[in-house]
Amino acid sequence: MNKVRTRFAPSPTGSLHIGGLRTALYAYALAKHENGDFILRIEDTDKKREVTGSREKIEELLTLFGLKWDEHYVQSERVEKGIYKKAAEKLEKSGYAYNEGGAIRLKIPKNEKVGFHDFVLNKDIKWDTNTLEDLVLLKSDGFPTYHLAVVVDDNDMKISHVLRGHDWMPSTPIHLLVYKYLGLPLPEIGHLTDILDPDGGKLSKRKGSTTCEALLKEGYLPEAILNFIMLLGWAPKDNKELFSLDEFVKAFDPSGFQKANPIFNREKLDWFNGQYIRQLPDKELNSRLKTQDSRLAELSEDKQLAITSLVKDRIKKLSEFRKLAGFFFEWQKPAPRMFGRYYKDHLAAAINAIEEGKSLENVPKEKRFKVGDFFMDLRIAIAGSKFTPPINDSIMILGKDETIKRLKKISS
Numbered sequence: 001m002n003k004v005r006t007r008f009a010p011s012p013t014g015s016l017h018i019g020g021l022r023t024a025l026y027a028y029a030l031a032k033h034e035n036g037d038f039i040l041r042i043e044d045t046d047k048k049r050e051v052t053g054s055r056e057k058i059e060e061l062l063t064l065f066g067l068k069w070d071e072h073y074v075q076s077e078r079v080e081k082g083i084y085k086k087a088a089e090k091l092e093k094s095g096y097a098y099n100e101g102g103a104i105r106l107k108i109p110k111n112e113k114v115g116f117h118d119f120v121l122n123k124d125i126k127w128d129t130n131t132l133e134d135l136v137l138l139k140s141d142g143f144p145t146y147h148l149a150v151v152v153d154d155n156d157m158k159i160s161h162v163l164r165g166h167d168w169m170p171s172t173p174i175h176l177l178v179y180k181y182l183g184l185p186l187p188e189i190g191h192l193t194d195i196l197d198p199d200g201g202k203l204s205k206r207k208g209s210t211t212c213e214a215l216l217k218e219g220y221l222p223e224a225i226l227n228f229i230m231l232l233g234w235a236p237k238d239n240k241e242l243f244s245l246d247e248f249v250k251a252f253d254p255s256g257f258q259k260a261n262p263i264f265n266r267e268k269l270d271w272f273n274g275q276y277i278r279q280l281p282d283k284e285l286n287s288r289l290k291t292q293d294s295r296l297a298e299l300s301e302d303k304q305l306a307i308t309s310l311v312k313d314r315i316k317k318l319s320e321f322r323k324l325a326g327f328f329f330e331w332q333k334p335a336p337r338m339f340g341r342y343y344k345d346h347l348a349a350a351i352n353a354i355e356e357g358k359s360l361e362n363v364p365k366e367k368r369f370k371v372g373d374f375f376m377d378l379r380i381a382i383a384g385s386k387f388t389p390p391i392n393d394s395i396m397i398l399g400k401d402e403t404i405k406r407l408k409k410i411s412s
């Protein structure tokens, strides 16, 4: 068998979406599973749609997710070498393309069938050429369109398996004709299923982030995002769910491609993220949390780690850190309506116990308070919220003085 060579071929026209990352991941795994090569090809022939910086961002993200490419190409650089022009002229000379207004167009034949076997969907797909239109292959400015460049490059770069999103299916019959007319062998071609919103329809950002950058900013770990998308269109033979990239590559086998469109289940993504957060060593988690909230870095190392370990079991996203632990850095006097009926008694008793170095646990029994009510008032007083890490640990980190200061400001 020839070496497996796959490619990811993004156009630098905007942010890398979760679907794009999935295509890159599957292409990477397909190649690496067979010790093959993974190629990154920047498809920047549509200069009007190009977004400055997006190429660099895509490369940075692929690197962050660990999808290392073995070779890297940029189509605009190949334009300068006249590679596409030569192919277009060859088609023109042999009568499969014609010149119109300075552009070279593919001549679609009448009453023919074109088809291929999709290796992802495991299905034969056919088109009637009467449903297709003559399309531009080479623009008047000498730049190729996607249809020409993709075929020429996949062939030149010896791509054995073309993997792309389902959106590109309508372009495939055009490519099939170009392959045929240029006398090139067909690679394996596969189209990945669409990722759906839980409410149906294609994934959209109405319900939340769908770009890699936005998800990272929200506090999802790259490991968790990657693990989540591994299973959005592929399933292992067993029910294993947690995969590192290496484990995924080992397990990856095209027979695991799913035929049904996967659903972007945010609860599942949260679950993965929680798993990965808890797997991180405290020190590592601490440094990632500092990128979310720079105030953490201002504390002593001991305190930083103590706070990190307190929130570790409780957050699903790094961005929740501010909500959960913000009170360590900043305190606002809670409105009286937040408290229960007996809060003044509760807080006074707590101040006493802390000042005398007694355990808070015994206070409710001694004073005949309801345990839950007592600690809830204390929580609200110290943190301004009903949802905090365990209150005793939090007081230890805040320190006796700061705690008493806060309590007194409320009860006075």
Ligand code: GLU
Pocket (backbone or CB within 6 Å): 009, 010, 011, 043, 150, 163, 164, 165, 168
């Ligand atoms: N440049 C196309 C894209 O941005 C590549 C499609 C393909 O992989 O053939 O998705």
